[in-house]
Amino acid sequence: xxxxxxxxxxxxxxxxxxxxxxxxxxxxxxxxxxxxxxxxxxxxxxxxxxxxxxxxxxxxxxxxxxxxxxxxxxxxxxxxxxxxxxxxxxxxxxxxxxxxxxxxxxxxxxxxxxxxxxxxxxxxxxxxxxxxxxxxxxxxxxxxxxxxxxxxxxxxxxxxxxxxxxxxxxxxxxxxxxxxxxxxxxxxxxxxxxxxxxxxxxxxxxxxxxxxxxxxxxxxxxxxxxxxxxxxxxxxxxxxxxxxxxxxxxxxxxxxxxxxxxxxxxxxxxxxxxxxxxxxxxxxxxxxxxxxxxxxxxxxxxxxxxxxxxxxxxxxxxxxxxxxxxxxxxxxxxxxxxxxxxxxxxxxxxxxxxxxxxxxxxxxxxxxxxxxxxxxxxxxxxxxxxxxxxxxxxxxxxxxxxxxxxxxxxxxxxxxxxxxxxxxxxxxxxxxxxxxxxxxxxxxxxxxxxxxxxxxxxxxxxxxxxxxxxxxxxxxxxxxxxxxxxxxxxxxxxxxxxxxxxxxxxxxxxxxxxxxxxxxxxxxxxxxxxxxxxxxxxxxxxxxxxxxxxxxxxxxxxxxxxxxxxxxxxxxxxxxxxxxxxxxxxxxxxxxxxxxxxxxxxxxxxxxxxxxxxxxxxxxxxxxxxxxxxxxxxxxxxxxxxxxxxxxxxxxxxxxxxxxxxxxxxxxxxxxxxxxxxxxxxxxxxxxxxxxxxxxxxxxxxxxxxxxxxxxxxxxxxxxxxxxxxxxxx
Amino acid sequence: xxxxxxxxxxxxxxxxxxxxxxxxxxxxxxxxxxxxxxxxxxxxxxxxxxxxxxxxxxxxxxxxxxxxxxxxxxxxxxxxxxxxxxxxxxxxxxxxxxxxxxxxxxxxxxxxxxxxxxxxxxxxxxxxxxxxxxxxxxxxxxxxxxxxxxxxxxxxxxxxxxxxxxxxxxxxxxxxxxxxxxxxxxxxxxxxxxxxxxxxxxxxxxxxxxxxxxxxxxxxxxxxxxx
Numbered sequence: 001x002x003x004x005x006x007x008x009x010x011x012x013x014x015x016x017x018x019x020x021x022x023x024x025x026x027x028x029x030x031x032x033x034x035x036x037x038x039x040x041x042x043x044x045x046x047x048x049x050x051x052x053x054x055x056x057x058x059x060x061x062x063x064x065x066x067x068x069x070x071x072x073x074x075x076x077x078x079x080x081x082x083x084x085x086x087x088x089x090x091x092x093x094x095x096x097x098x099x100x101x102x103x104x105x106x107x108x109x110x111x112x113x114x115x116x117x118x119x120x121x122x123x124x125x126x127x128x129x130x131x132x133x134x135x136x137x138x139x140x141x142x143x144x145x146x147x148x149x150x151x152x153x154x155x156x157x158x159x160x161x162x163x164x165x166x167x168x169x170x171x172x173x174x175x176x177x178x179x180x181x182x183x184x185x186x187x188x189x190x191x192x193x194x195x196x197x198x199x200x201x202x203x204x205x206x207x208x209x210x211x212x213x214x215x216x217x218x219x220x221x222x223x224x225x226x227x228x229x230x231x232x233x234x235x236x237x238x239x240x241x242x243x244x245x246x247x248x249x250x251x252x253x254x255x256x257x258x259x260x261x262x263x264x265x266x267x268x269x270x271x272x273x274x275x276x277x278x279x280x281x282x283x284x285x286x287x288x289x290x291x292x293x294x295x296x297x298x299x300x301x302x303x304x305x306x307x308x309x310x311x312x313x314x315x316x317x318x319x320x321x322x323x324x325x326x327x328x329x330x331x332x333x334x335x336x337x338x339x340x341x342x343x344x345x346x347x348x349x350x351x352x353x354x355x356x357x358x359x360x361x362x363x364x365x366x367x368x369x370x371x372x373x374x375x376x377x378x379x380x381x382x383x384x385x386x387x388x389x390x391x392x393x394x395x396x397x398x399x400x401x402x403x404x405x406x407x408x409x410x411x412x413x414x415x416x417x418x419x420x421x422x423x424x425x426x427x428x429x430x431x432x433x434x435x436x437x438x439x440x441x442x443x444x445x446x447x448x449x450x451x452x453x454x455x456x457x458x459x460x461x462x463x464x465x466x467x468x469x470x471x472x473x474x475x476x477x478x479x480x481x482x483x484x485x486x487x488x489x490x491x492x493x494x495x496x497x498x499x500x501x502x503x504x505x506x507x508x509x510x511x512x513x514x515x516x517x518x519x520x521x522x523x524x525x526x527x528x529x530x531x532x533x534x535x536x537x538x539x540x541x542x543x544x545x546x547x548x549x550x551x552x553x554x555x556x557x558x559x560x561x562x563x564x565x566x567x568x569x570x571x572x573x574x575x576x577x578x579x580x581x582x583x584x585x586x587x588x589x590x591x592x593x594x595x596x597x598x599x600x601x602x603x604x605x606x607x608x609x610x611x612x613x614x615x616x617x618x619x620x621x622x623x624x625x626x627x628x629x630x631x632x633x634x635x636x637x638x639x640x641x642x643x644x645x646x647x648x649x650x651x652x653x654x655x656x657x658x659x660x661x662x663x664x665x666x667x668x669x670x671x672x673x674x675x676x677x678x679x680x681x682x683x684x685x686x687x688x689x690x691x692x693x694x695x696x697x698x699x700x701x702x703x704x705x706x707x708x709x710x711x712x713x714x715x716x717x718x719x720x721x722x723x724x725x726x727x728x729x730x
Numbered sequence: 731x732x733x734x735x736x737x738x739x740x741x742x743x744x745x746x747x748x749x750x751x752x753x754x755x756x757x758x759x760x761x762x763x764x765x766x767x768x769x770x771x772x773x774x775x776x777x778x779x780x781x782x783x784x785x786x787x788x789x790x791x792x793x794x795x796x797x798x799x800x801x802x803x804x805x806x807x808x809x810x811x812x813x814x815x816x817x818x819x820x821x822x823x824x825x826x827x828x829x830x831x832x833x834x835x836x837x838x839x840x841x842x843x844x845x846x847x848x849x850x851x852x853x854x855x856x857x858x859x860x861x862x863x864x865x866x867x868x869x870x871x872x873x874x875x876x877x878x879x880x881x882x883x884x885x886x887x888x889x890x891x892x893x894x895x896x897x898x899x900x901x902x903x904x905x906x907x908x909x910x911x912x913x914x915x916x917x918x919x920x921x922x923x924x925x926x927x928x929x930x931x932x933x934x935x936x937x938x939x940x941x942x943x944x945x946x947x948x949x950x951x952x953x954x955x956x957x
Binding site: 146149150153154155156238239240241243244331332416417418419420421422423424425426427428430439554 | 739740742743745746749750778779780782783784785838839840841842867869871931933934936939940941
């Protein structure tokens with residue numbers, strides 16, 4: 001086929017990008033070369049719209065071993081132990097084919113982690129679906145959950161936490177973000193930078209097929225009516241092969257045979273080979289006739305663009321080929337020497353003894369386009385003036401039941417029962433808490449991890465929303481007694497070519513950066529997913545934060561369920577009663593305007609540190625942060641999980657009980673305090689000058705508040721626990 | 731007591747089992763599926779996971795693996811063979827245990843704590859066990875035990891039903907049956923009761939920070955009965 005501008009446009013390149021390619025190459029590329037450019041220059045691989053802004057992120061810290069730019073980020077957790085982690089999106093494929101899309105999302109992120117020499121120890125996910133009433137939602141949810149479980153369960157890595165939301169803005173673009181944590185010895189971390197000349201380049205794993213061709217380009221465009229035609233661009237996963245690949249790679253990594261290793265993810269062999277050569281400032285020569293293929297007569301074009309799963313590219317020390325081959329033979333995996341490193345600083349492809357492509361590496365990497373796209377600031381909406389007389393017709397207990405059974409608040413047990421969350425024998429906090437916790441095997445240490453996003457807040461005011469999610473992640477870790485260390489982020493947005501969407505991105509990143517800097521909670525890895533848009537309708541801005549924290553002695557871990565009758569319940573942090581953008585305003589008042597709650601970073605940090613002090617001194621026995629749905633929702637969950645009731649004190653000097661109970665002010669926690677610890681707790685709270693309310697006492701089997709609320713816990717549990725199950729069964 | 735855990739490609743509870751066995755004092759060794767013989771053992775464990783990717787049918791390819799002949803010989807000579815989860819599926823595929831494990835009734839993978847009732851204590855696994863109901867953990871997609879009427883009758887007549895799903899008080903009914911297994915069966919013995927297959931994972935319940943501790947009782951009891 002003759003390469004023309006039209007062919008280039010078909011490959012997702014802009015006209016001006018095609019002319020830039022011709023100018024840089026000083027000739028028209030052949031079809032294989034064009035394919036390589038289109039794969040490397042698309043949004044998914046080049047970060048061309050986001051790079052300018054991502055550079056500003058706060059990425060450094062005392063415990064950061066590796067920040068963004070590698071397969072995953074790495075943090076130091078002491079005693080030579082390091083945690084490798086990253087979150088990644090698989091949104092576009094999951095909407096087209098939910099099972100395989102979600103499954104390969106999980107497979108891909110696990111490969112990113114074990115590529116660095118780490119054994120995966122925990123998976124998390126953040127998944128977002130359209131309105132529950134939308135005709136596609138139920139099947140998409142079922143498929144995604146089965147896909148995530150099907151892959152993670154088979155590999156034998158526990159899925160320890162997650163987040164699921166529903167919003168009509170995801171009707172045409174669901175979001176599937178998968179996160180993996182791995183454990184590695186900090187002196188045995190593997191990187192993707194090739195080094196040394198004439199070193200063998202090895203292909204291992206599954207054979208290459210025709211699946212997933214153009215996957216990365218598909219993820220760099222919006223959807224239209226012909227979306228079903230894109231099914232062939234979705235990869236097909238085989239977790240069994242990945243499990244073998246994991247064990248084989250870790251076995252080979254036990255000695256010093258590997259110089260560099262990179263998994264073949266988006267844009268497959270193209271991006272893995274170019275990245276390794278580019279980082280090492282080398283050239284690479286590949287003989288594509290040697291690539292193990294699943295199908296007959298595959299062309300160089302197809303081999304370079306295939307996104308078949310469970311494959312790795314390795315630059316090996318010379319002379320180690322036989323040793324490595326033995327290991328891959330043992331695990332029944334393909335192994336082929338397909339090329340070598342060179343000093344040409346080009347990627348050169350040979351097929352049937354003919355050179356079929358030759359491109360200088362820097363044209364693909366450094367010279368990839370970078371755009372400074374125009375963007376629009378979002379004004380802070382004006383605070384609403386609620387008519388409080390209108391509240392009076394609402395009974396507190398009815399409001400509470402309605403909120404607890406809201407699709408975004410209700411229990412997600414139906415989902416996580418389908419994920420193996422206990423394999424590996426170290427899960428000490430299961431899904432359903434503020435964060436999942438796994439022990440570092442054989443030590444007293446444990447890591448906590450949580451995934452969070454707040455699309456409604458980000459949509460209302462991206463700058464505040466960006467800050468808020470970082471704080472929410474921070475609080476979730478603190479709530480289980482973990483010291484927050486670092487985050488990874490998955491930035492899901494609409495079309496960056498639209499000023500509004502681009503503005504949402506820029507300002508969310510700004511918010512994330514500001515909060516992560518202040519809280520000393522650096523970003524060590526992440527991924528950007530733009531073009532989450534169908535027929536001109538984009539998603540609400542949904543940056544997802546994956547936070548990781550350390551519990552130095554897991555006996556100090558906290559959980560949220562109320563433990564003992566007679567213990568006192570305090571709200572730590574001040575409640576002003578911010579109802580704008582709250583679940584209460586949406587569900588009970590049908591009011592969707594107004595600004596999100598203000599984020600005060602000083603308070604977040606100060607109160608967070610206070611809480612950590614209390615938990616390290618064993619002065620509190622349960623803890624839960626106050627988020628969506630406010631105080632009353634938070635204590636209901638603590639009651640339901642602990643199967644215990646609470647008698648709430650009459651609150652004096654309150655502005656309004658609805659505002660107090662359902663307001664979504666930030667930087668607040670609920671804690672359970674044994675009477676014997678109370679004096680010490682108050683001393684500490686005063687020392688840090690932290691505001692607190694004496695909320696009530698754990699008592700009986702119902703929630704009681706004056707004459708307003710008298711709700712048996714079982715009734716609340718019914719409202720909370722079964723919405724999702726009933727929805728899926730209906 | 732010496733034990734061996736067989737590793738099949740795709741096994742993923744092999745390490746957990748190794749950790750549990752060693753914790754309670756077994757001298758455990760790991761054995762690769764391509765080996766032809768098993769080191770001298772008093773107990774062989776087929777661990778959970780997805781041997782050979784669960785392709786064809788769960789456990790069926792593993793039941794034809796190289797090592798399996800040694801396992802069958804060991805079982806036929808009276809040695810203790812324990813299959814957990816995928817190990818149970820493998821044992822039914824080898825024919826050492828009767829029946830089959832079908833997909834769960836509600837067609838979903840289930841990961842959850844369950845209670846099981848110990849139905850027979852005249853065997854080397856449960857003899858003198860202090861409790862009648864154990865809290866264990868399941869994580870499977872194909873745990874719905876099924877067998878023919880004749881097979882069920884012979885299992886019942888010979889007291890070969892080892893454990894059944896129940897409530898915390900021991901009640902067995904449809905609501906305490908997580909996967910639709912016939913007669914709430916969670917685990918069975920062979921005729922001589924030296925081979926035990928069960929879906930619940932005792933190795934995931936071995937300290938108080940995990941889902942529970944009743945798995946410890948199970949392992950300790952095997953050791954006590956060996957002495």
